[in-house]
Amino acid sequence: MQETKDASSKPKKVNLSDHSSIKHLLDESVSEIVKSCGYVEDTKLSNLNLLIGTIVITIALFAQFYKKKFPENYNFLIGCITSYIIINGVLQLISYVKEKNAILFTHPPVGSFSTTGLVVSSKLPRFSDLYTLTIASADAKSVSANKPVELTRSVTKWFTKDGELVEGLLWKEVDGLINKYAREPKKSK
Incomplete structure (x- = not known):
């Protein structure tokens, strides 16, 4: 069955020579992915x-x-x-x-035993193609806080030569990072 495409499913394009636009599009996409995994944004x-x-x-x-x-x-x-x-x-x-470099703060997922949400941070240094995404606990001192997890990839992996974001690849990497964070053993006190 073929899904109908609406305005939100248009491919996301960016000017590959505009560093800020690349980071903004990646940050926005990462936020969407995290929210779609059951995390609700904390706007406090x-x-x-x-x-x-x-x-x-x-x-x-x-x-x-x-x-x-x-x-x-x-x-x-x-x-x-x-x-x-x-x-x-x-x-x-x-x-x-x-x-700091946070792009999203979240509440714990609904139905979770965790008492803390996530802090999703990103870095894309100027004149570099390496995008670093970090997922950590919003309250690092909490008993339910896991160790932070990090992913560093070249942005060229997620964009075509025309500047179109390959969302499936980004989705797979971010979802894997979220799952890795959830599986990390709790830190010992």
Whole structure:
């Protein structure tokens, strides 16, 4: 039986000379694969970033549209600028400490005995064709956390010479990595 192709089943193409586009397409595809394996995205950190970003924008708007003109609002502007810098610093700290190279945070799969989800991270260094995908526990200190697993492959393995992503090959590799993570023995404490 032949399946009907819809808009979402169009082949995914990328400009092979655009490093950022390659990484973005691979990250997006990996996220789709992980979610299709029963993992639900955990959006708490994204929502926190959005909240902090909204606060920063609000501070900037207050500074811009404050009723008084410049010499009279000097102290108010200094307070807004200081708040803006501090809150932006917090946002950068969260990104540096918690997110790192993460492309996806998940909850544990439904029906699982695990109490922790996954952190899926990727790297594609500039001027390199080696894409590294890491799957680790969202809470490394949890009793149900497994050892992180990693896969490094050349992106040329997953793309045709025309820049079309061979999703079946990528799917097989990512699914295998998820299964390897699930089979890893628990770390000893």
